[in-house]
Amino acid sequence: MRFITGKAGRTAAVATAAVAALALAGCSSSEAEPEGSPTGAAGTTEETTAAVEPGTYGDFAVQLSWIKNEEFSGEFFADANGYYTDAGFASVSLTPGPSTGAAELLSGTADVALSDAVSIGSAVAAEEAPLKIIGTTYQKNPFTVLSLADGGNIATVDDMVGKKIGVQASNTSLFEALLAANGLTADDVTIVPVEYDPAPLTNGEVDGFIAYLTNESITVEAAGYDTVNLPFADNGLPFVAETITVTDQSIAENRDALKAFLYAEILGWTDAVNDPAEGARLAYEVYGADLGLDPANSEAGAIAQAEDLVVSEETVANGLFTISDELQASTLASLAGAGIELEASDLFDLSLLAEVYEEHPELIAYAG
Known part of the structure; x- marks a missing residue:
């Protein structure tokens, strides 16, 4: 019996890639073309856009951790429903993996990487890679x-x-x-x-x-x-996954653009949580149409992540992507169990997300 190759194991060691990428830091941005918006894509979020001119932040490159399946339905909604455009981006490219994203971030070919705490923590601990997690899609690792x-x-x-x-x-x-x-x-x-x-x-x-x-x-x-x-x-090993990860330099120099990205992402994932079936459709009919994704499996995956991984008591109280002090601590403890010793300040910078929610408190109420 034939299966589509799985994605467990994407948390490959990135120390070697990080060394090479550090030497390439400052190179040009991704050449990947942004996806077009599908006709009739339905979002469930009321239109609330940041007050910026169209194209203010130019083109933005996002490195996905895996193929364009339902795992990225929030990003598909953000693109299809124009949230990236409304937030001030000329375009946002979604480059498929598999990739931990560390090399792309350090080389400058990606502005944001969707990764996980183990991969990013490995790069930070092994090579002192200047990377930070600024939010997380998954409250629980899968x-x-x-x-x-x-x-x-x-x-x-x-x-x-x-x-x-x-x-x-x-x-x-x-x-x-x-x-x-x-x-x-x-x-x-x-x-x-x-x-x-x-x-x-x-x-x-x-x-x-x-x-x-x-x-x-x-x-x-x-x-x-x-x-x-x-x-x-x-069972004793909780850590955040599908982390929104950027470079320290980007936080220092492109703070407004990163906040605009988080804003659009929250809108997209609000739609994904409230309509996982549509998020799955965007994957198998539009963004991952060439992958031969099974519609039933895609919908089951979209529902599972929406119900079990993306939301928690923490997100209900403080909004999507938030990482509580307790979850930070449990993530660091999990990394320590894998031989990765870090402090919270080495791995996380949640100040941008806090500012987004302070400026747009209506985003906290994501449940439809």
């Missing part, structure tokens, strides 16, 4: 140990003991951190090197497989398998 009910049936951490777990090379330290957070070590399991296609799981070669709740878990279940998930975020 990593999971995926298994089959009639196979490994891994429902608890203790169920992993003695089992064969398929782990991508880039996720080895992260998986070891999950073990450590639960009092286990690599000696308690058999780590089997795998790629991103979950075929080794469905073929019975491994008992568990490192996956994404919004990707491989859905595709494997849709293929007719009874699946079981052990989410990292609920």
Whole structure:
């Protein structure tokens, strides 16, 4: 049985890329063309735009962490419904990954990267890369140990003991951190090197497989398998993902543009949370039309992320993309478990987001 290659494992080590990118800092911006807006795209957000002239901030380049699937439905809404334009951008290009975004940010080919705390934290800790997370799309990371009910049936951490777990090379330290957070070590399991296609799981070669709740878990279940998930975020390893990441230089020199981007992003993700089916349609019919995305799987992924990953008690109280002090602390603790030692000020700068919400408090009430 054939699966679309999964995305678990995108948190590849970026130290080498960061070194190369530091040498290229200041190069030209991305050459990727912005996507066109689909006809009749429906948004649910009332029109509230920043008071700036069209094109004030010129062209803006965004490096996506993965292919143009439903994971970026908020960005698709922001583009399709004109929120980027209304916020003052001449154009916003959405360049597909897979990529952690660190190299693109440091080389100047991207203004913003959608990444994760592990990848960015690795670059900051290993190479003192001047990067900061200024907000996060996912309040919970979507990593999971995926298994089959009639196979490994891994429902608890203790169920992993003695089992064969398929782990991508880039996720080895992260998986070891999950073990450590639960009092286990690599000696308690058999780590089997795998790629991103979950075929080794469905073929019975491994008992568990490192996956994404919004990707491989859905595709494997849709293929007719009874699946079981052990989410990292609920088992001692919570950290933020799909982080909005920029350079320190950009914060210093392009603060207004970054705030305008956050403003448009909040509008786009408000639509995505309130209408995940439309966000999925934008992925499989428009922005990712050439990828052969399965509409049912795309919609299931869009609903799962909208309900389980993007929103939380924190976002209800303070708005989308916010990262509470508690979530910052738990993220840093998770990174420490993977050998990445950082302080909050090394990794986060949430002052821009705070200013956006101070200037536009109506954005906090995103629930439709």
